[in-house]
Amino acid sequence: MLHWLTLMADSLPSLLWAALVFTVPLTLASFALGLIVGLVAAVVRLFGPAPLAAVVRFYVWIIRGTPLLVQLFLIFYGLPSAGIVLDAFPAALIGFTLNVGAYTSEIIRAVIGSVPKGQWEAAYSIGMSWSQAMRRTILPQAARVAVPPLSNSFISLVKDTSLAAAITVPELFQAAQRIVATSYEPLILYVEAALIYLVLSSVLSAMQVRLEKRLNQYGGFLEAKS
Amino acid sequence: MIRLSNIEKRFGDLTVLKGVSVTVAEGRVTALIGPSGGGKSTLLRCINLLEIPTSGTVRIGEEELSFQPGGKPGWKDIQRLRGQTGMVFQNFQLFPHRTAVENVMEGLVTVQKWPAEKARDRAMALLRKVGMDHKADAWPATLSGGQQQRVAIARALAPSPRVLLCDEPTSALDPELSGEVVEVLGTLAAEGTTMVMATHDLRLASRIAHEVVFLDGGQIVESGPSQTLFTHPTRERTQRFIATLTQQGQRGEGA
Numbered sequence: 001m002l003h004w005l006t007l008m009a010d011s012l013p014s015l016l017w018a019a020l021v022f023t024v025p026l027t028l029a030s031f032a033l034g035l036i037v038g039l040v041a042a043v044v045r046l047f048g049p050a051p052l053a054a055v056v057r058f059y060v061w062i063i064r065g066t067p068l069l070v071q072l073f074l075i076f077y078g079l080p081s082a083g084i085v086l087d088a089f090p091a092a093l094i095g096f097t098l099n100v101g102a103y104t105s106e107i108i109r110a111v112i113g114s115v116p117k118g119q120w121e122a123a124y125s126i127g128m129s130w131s132q133a134m135r136r137t138i139l140p141q142a143a144r145v146a147v148p149p150l151s152n153s154f155i156s157l158v159k160d161t162s163l164a165a166a167i168t169v170p171e172l173f174q175a176a177q178r179i180v181a182t183s184y185e186p187l188i189l190y191v192e193a194a195l196i197y198l199v200l201s202s203v204l205s206a207m208q209v210r211l212e213k214r215l216n217q218y219g220g221f222l223e224a225k226s
Numbered sequence: 227m228i229r230l231s232n233i234e235k236r237f238g239d240l241t242v243l244k245g246v247s248v249t250v251a252e253g254r255v256t257a258l259i260g261p262s263g264g265g266k267s268t269l270l271r272c273i274n275l276l277e278i279p280t281s282g283t284v285r286i287g288e289e290e291l292s293f294q295p296g297g298k299p300g301w302k303d304i305q306r307l308r309g310q311t312g313m314v315f316q317n318f319q320l321f322p323h324r325t326a327v328e329n330v331m332e333g334l335v336t337v338q339k340w341p342a343e344k345a346r347d348r349a350m351a352l353l354r355k356v357g358m359d360h361k362a363d364a365w366p367a368t369l370s371g372g373q374q375q376r377v378a379i380a381r382a383l384a385p386s387p388r389v390l391l392c393d394e395p396t397s398a399l400d401p402e403l404s405g406e407v408v409e410v411l412g413t414l415a416a417e418g419t420t421m422v423m424a425t426h427d428l429r430l431a432s433r434i435a436h437e438v439v440f441l442d443g444g445q446i447v448e449s450g451p452s453q454t455l456f457t458h459p460t461r462e463r464t465q466r467f468i469a470t471l472t473q474q475g476q477r478g479e480g481a
Contacts, residue, residue: 126337127308218323
């Protein structure tokens with residue numbers, strides 16, 4: 001028992017370090033970039049010309065229809081055969097960004113569509129252009145509805161970054177694997193890694209609750225009340 | 227002056243407006259009445275181009291725009307015409323994520339690039355006019371329907387439009403709440419605000435409108451001064467429609 005605690009205490013700094021330097025930045029960067037990709041993809045599908053919308057549909061189809069692990073392997077191990085050689089971290093960043101982009105584009109498409117058409121008309125009626133209406137009227141309302149499903153994607157992503165271990169990114173899970181290789185204590189180390197992931201996603205859940213509270217202050221859509 | 231000439235609107239195979247021409251003089255209030263599906267809302271929405279007419283000409287003041295089947299008007303032209311109008315919707319359509327005063331400021335700040343302070347002053351003055359200045363910082367969801375509609379009227383008036391378009395402004399309200407909206411619109415009419423309203427509300431139309439246009443089947447059946455048209459409609463179709471409106475009104479009062 002004491003032996004286990006010592007092992008945990010000894011390994012904790014290197015696990016936390018790996019989380020801090022790789023897991024967290026990889027999660028934050030690929031979610032931020034993925035959201036931008038998702039927003040653009042959603043807008044193209046909703047409002048863009050048909051051929052461009054078809055390209056986006058194809059992208060979403062490919063990403064959602066193939067395993068994330070396979071996508072990562074293709075980018076890191078496959079692309080060099082086509083002359084594109086990427087370091088492990090950028091390869092993981094690209095893979096996760098594309099993945100997040102595809103899934104969030106579907107969420108964003110749905111929430112933009114959920115804002116009543118009358119809100120567009122009200123914005124137009126006071127002279128707003130399409131982009132003004134989108135920025136000032138539609139997106140702020142869509143954002144509120146989007147928080148729970150987007151938080152889902154975010155929390156999934158934190159855990160999915162463990163797949164980056166398979167393409168040699170020395171993130172949290174890989175750090176645990178390395179220690180297991182020398183200590184032969186898989187139970188302790190993997191429980192410890194799991195606990196750190198649990199803490200990370202709990203922090204995100206708590207942030208989600210606070211964000212929802214803040215966005216809920218105005219009391220929601222008006223349709224219900226009239 | 228607003229002049230709609232030969233406005234035709236088709237949705238696919240369905241022709242909703244069959245060459246409608248209406249002229250509204252400056253400072254006058256015109257009510258579009260008629261059965262649902264008769265084309266009054268569509269005609270109203272053709273004035274600020276929320277619906278693009280299939281053909282015809284829309285003129286507001288000095289701005290004029292003609293439409294041809296298949297031709298799409300440019301964004302600049304739409305904005306030029308739309309900028310002359312303000313609109314009040316049946317379901318208010320306030321921006322739920324902005325307070326009452328922010329709703330009224332929105333067009334001034336975002337579209338006309340007014341400094342926030344100046345926009346707030348004008349918005350407060352308009353809220354005072356519709357009797358809503360005491361709720362300036364309230365979220366729309368906390369206001370009654372009548373209050374929301376009064377804020378929406380202030381929002382529509384903020385950019386000083388040449389004409390105020392009202393699409394069934396009282397239909398979503400019970401008689402008591404619609405009373406406060408009728409009152410506000412009546413005050414505006416008395417001040418010489420040019421208005422075009424599509425409505426089922428006999429009280430609203432008879433109290434405020436100078437002219438009435440009766441639309442059915444996408445055409446004007448009859449039009450004229452509201453006193454004459456409500457009391458002595460000449461066409462049989464108009465008589466029938468006004469009779470049903472009056473009955474509904476009485477039933478509404480009794481309930």
